[in-house]
Each structure stands twice: as C-alpha cells, then as structure tokens.
Amino acid sequence: MDELKGLVFRLCAAPGTPGNENAAAKAAGKELSKYAKAHVDKMGNVIAKMGKLGAEKHILLDAHLDQIGLIVTNIDKHGFLRVDRTGGVDRRVLPGSPVTIYGKEVLTGVVCCTPPHLSDGSEDKLVSVDKMAVDAGLSKAEAEKLVRPGDRILLHAAPKSLLGTRVTAPGLDDRAGVAVLIRCAQLLAGCELNCEVTVLLSSREEVGGQGAVTGAYSVNPTHAVIVDVSFAEQPNVLPEKCGKLGGGPMIGVAPILNRSMIDGMIETAKKNHIPYKLDVMGGSTGTNSDEIAITRKGVKAELISIPLRYMHTPVEVIDLKDVEHTARLIAEYIKGVE
Structure with missing residues (x-):
C-alpha cells in the first residue's frame, strides 16, 4: 500500500483546476508512461493506448484530472x-x-x-x-x-495519512480515479489482451466534462469504463445512499449505463472475491459517463466509483484498499474480454 499511497499523494500534490490542468497532466502522464506511451492532446487530456490495437472491442478507461477551486x-x-x-x-x-x-x-x-x-x-x-x-x-x-x-x-492542504489505509487530501475527486487507472495499467502491462484499451485522463469534468466529450469522440471506443468518486458513509448521511470506506468499489446502475457491462462487473467481482456495492441512480450519473455514453453512435458505458468522504472540500478521505480493489476489478474485467 505504500507504493499506492505515494502515487496518490504525488497526483494530489499537482494543481489542476478546470482548464488549467497542465501540472496535473504532467504528473499523471509521467506515472502512466511507465506502462504505456502517453501524450497530451489539445484539450489537456492525457491519453495512452494498450492491448491489441485495432481489435473489434475497444475499451476506453476514463478518470478526470481536474479538481475544484477558485478563479x-x-x-x-x-x-x-x-x-x-x-x-x-x-x-x-x-x-x-x-x-x-x-x-x-x-x-x-x-x-x-x-x-x-x-x-x-x-x-x-x-x-x-x-x-x-x-x-x-x-x-x-x-x-x-x-x-x-x-x-x-x-x-491549501497537504496530503496526509490517517490510521490504517485511509488518507486525506484535496483533489482526491478524482485523482483517486486517476490512480486507479494508472494502477490498472500496471496490472495489464505485459498481458496479452483480446481488446484495445485507451486510458483517458480527461480535463474539465468539474465544469461540464468537455475533455471527456472531445477525448471519447477522438478515440471512438466501443465500450467505456468511467472511474469517479461517490459518497462514503459519514454522520448525517443516509447509509443506503453511500458506499463504505474499505468496502470496495461501487458498481453503478443507471439508465445511461449498459446492463451487460454492469452484470459483467458484478460477475468479475464475485469471481475474484472483490468486495463491492451497487450504486443505484434513477437518472443521470453526474459524471463523464453521461457524455461518453452518447458519443458518436453511442458507447456501452459503465461507471465504477470509489467511496469518498467530505466531497469538494480540502479534506476528502478515501481508503487505499478501495483504490486497489477498483483497479483489480477493471483489470480482471478487461482480461476476461473475449
């Protein structure tokens, strides 16, 4: 967990408000380039490709780089x-x-x-x-x-370790998701895959998701897995609306999300003994999933969320076990693509 914590802390230490993600993109691109060749596009997205290029199935993995702030x-x-x-x-x-x-x-x-x-x-x-x-x-x-x-x-707040595997830092929404995809790339590096995989660390999610819109259009995937954060249990919040810190990823269920991918994620979690909770939404998800799913002729999309406390404050809290479990879930799902 120390290596994973170091990755999360390095990502959170780089500033990156919407439309000004240069430092965050540089930090994330440096980490991602250890496992796949990465570049930055005109919108400030970091993009890297892995797997079987030109395969029939092309899976986009998205997490957003930007964090909330002031101007x-x-x-x-x-x-x-x-x-x-x-x-x-x-x-x-x-x-x-x-x-x-x-x-x-x-x-x-x-x-x-x-x-x-x-x-x-x-x-x-x-x-x-x-x-x-x-x-x-x-x-x-x-x-x-x-x-x-x-x-x-x-x-202003520096990333800090809490007890056990929990950490606090500003910008964990969604640098935790970025860390998941970098760790996922590490798990997939060297594997023979039956699909093409594109990692998209997208810009401007907090102001409308423009980086995901242009990035997904350019990449033109058949499937997409979007990684973001959702609410973790805390005082004065209904537990049925939340995940649990250390309880594993939250598998999204919503009208915009693809049912076969939802079932595939659940099956993968059970097969690999990865803890999870369903995150059921009756409308839009409020994430890049909503934009990516309607790109071009449509993309089969699924949302996986990391439980997080105190969202959009400088003291966001996650459990590193959830980052690892989420990365493993996505990596195993991709390995199982036929």
Whole structure:
C-alpha cells in the first residue's frame, strides 16, 4: 500500500483546476508512461493506448484530472482578490481557510471572514462565492504585479495519512480515479489482451466534462469504463445512499449505463472475491459517463466509483484498499474480454 499511497499523494500534490490542468497532466502522464506511451492532446487530456490495437472491442478507461477551486475575477482597491468558483467548491468550508494562489508567483492567502465579535448574526448566512474575497497581504499595486484576473486558487492542504489505509487530501475527486487507472495499467502491462484499451485522463469534468466529450469522440471506443468518486458513509448521511470506506468499489446502475457491462462487473467481482456495492441512480450519473455514453453512435458505458468522504472540500478521505480493489476489478474485467 505504500507504493499506492505515494502515487496518490504525488497526483494530489499537482494543481489542476478546470482548464488549467497542465501540472496535473504532467504528473499523471509521467506515472502512466511507465506502462504505456502517453501524450497530451489539445484539450489537456492525457491519453495512452494498450492491448491489441485495432481489435473489434475497444475499451476506453476514463478518470478526470481536474479538481475544484477558485478563479480570480478582480482586485479591489484594498488589494483583496475577488473570486468565483471553478467547479462546485463547497462554500461552507471557505471562510477563514488558507489558500494557495497560482499567479506570477505561488502565494499564500486566506479567505476573508468577519470576526464573530463584530457580527450581527447576518454573517451566519453564507454569502455566495462571488461575494467572497482572498487576503494575500498585498496592497492593490503589489497584488496587480503578482496576480491577474483568471489566475487560479486552491484550498491549501497537504496530503496526509490517517490510521490504517485511509488518507486525506484535496483533489482526491478524482485523482483517486486517476490512480486507479494508472494502477490498472500496471496490472495489464505485459498481458496479452483480446481488446484495445485507451486510458483517458480527461480535463474539465468539474465544469461540464468537455475533455471527456472531445477525448471519447477522438478515440471512438466501443465500450467505456468511467472511474469517479461517490459518497462514503459519514454522520448525517443516509447509509443506503453511500458506499463504505474499505468496502470496495461501487458498481453503478443507471439508465445511461449498459446492463451487460454492469452484470459483467458484478460477475468479475464475485469471481475474484472483490468486495463491492451497487450504486443505484434513477437518472443521470453526474459524471463523464453521461457524455461518453452518447458519443458518436453511442458507447456501452459503465461507471465504477470509489467511496469518498467530505466531497469538494480540502479534506476528502478515501481508503487505499478501495483504490486497489477498483483497479483489480477493471483489470480482471478487461482480461476476461473475449
């Protein structure tokens, strides 16, 4: 697990907000290139091919590179940075949080908050992110030399080990999924496969999935397995809506997902003694599955999710056993393709 933890930590340490995934793509591409030749396309997707090129069955494996964050919209007269969200950042955790600003230099700042002693109670109601500000300790003139509108900001938190095989880090949505596909590529390296496999580490999922749309169109697969995160059990959340940390991958069941692939994943999990839980959705999945499945003439798609706590915060939590189980499930499924 130490090797897998190192991989996850290296991926999470690289910044990559939607449309600005360069560092994340470089880090992920370096890891993936150990097992397959990888390149970056015009949309910032990392793409690599494995298996039997030109085979009748062509399986796309997708996980998204980008993470939620903030974008600088303006610098006010006092030097405070005005911001908006890029992706669905949880605004409840923003006030008083330390942040990293990626301008001409990498700067540290804090999200402004009103002291409770000076609050009349109205501050208890959270304002929208576009009304928040970041204090970088700079005057307006100083700030304008180092920061410009469009620069990105991430909540500051370093990846940390928890007890056992659990870890916490910002960006585990979906660097955990990226780690799954890199580990899957490692498991498949050197195997004789009966299908072509394309790994797509896609950009911009948090703002609409544009990287997956263009990547899947370009690759033109017959089948796809999308790896993302879903909710893990935690206080005040209904357990039937969640997976369990350490309980294995969540096999998606939804109208957009292919029934034969769902059954195949369940059969593969049982055959290889991999723990799992069904993740049943009555509508769309809210992941790249929704876009990839309707690419060109249609793609048979399945979603596999990693249980994760505290989604879209800087303290997301996963269990590394779930990363390993998910990688093994997908690798064994691909090995079984006839």
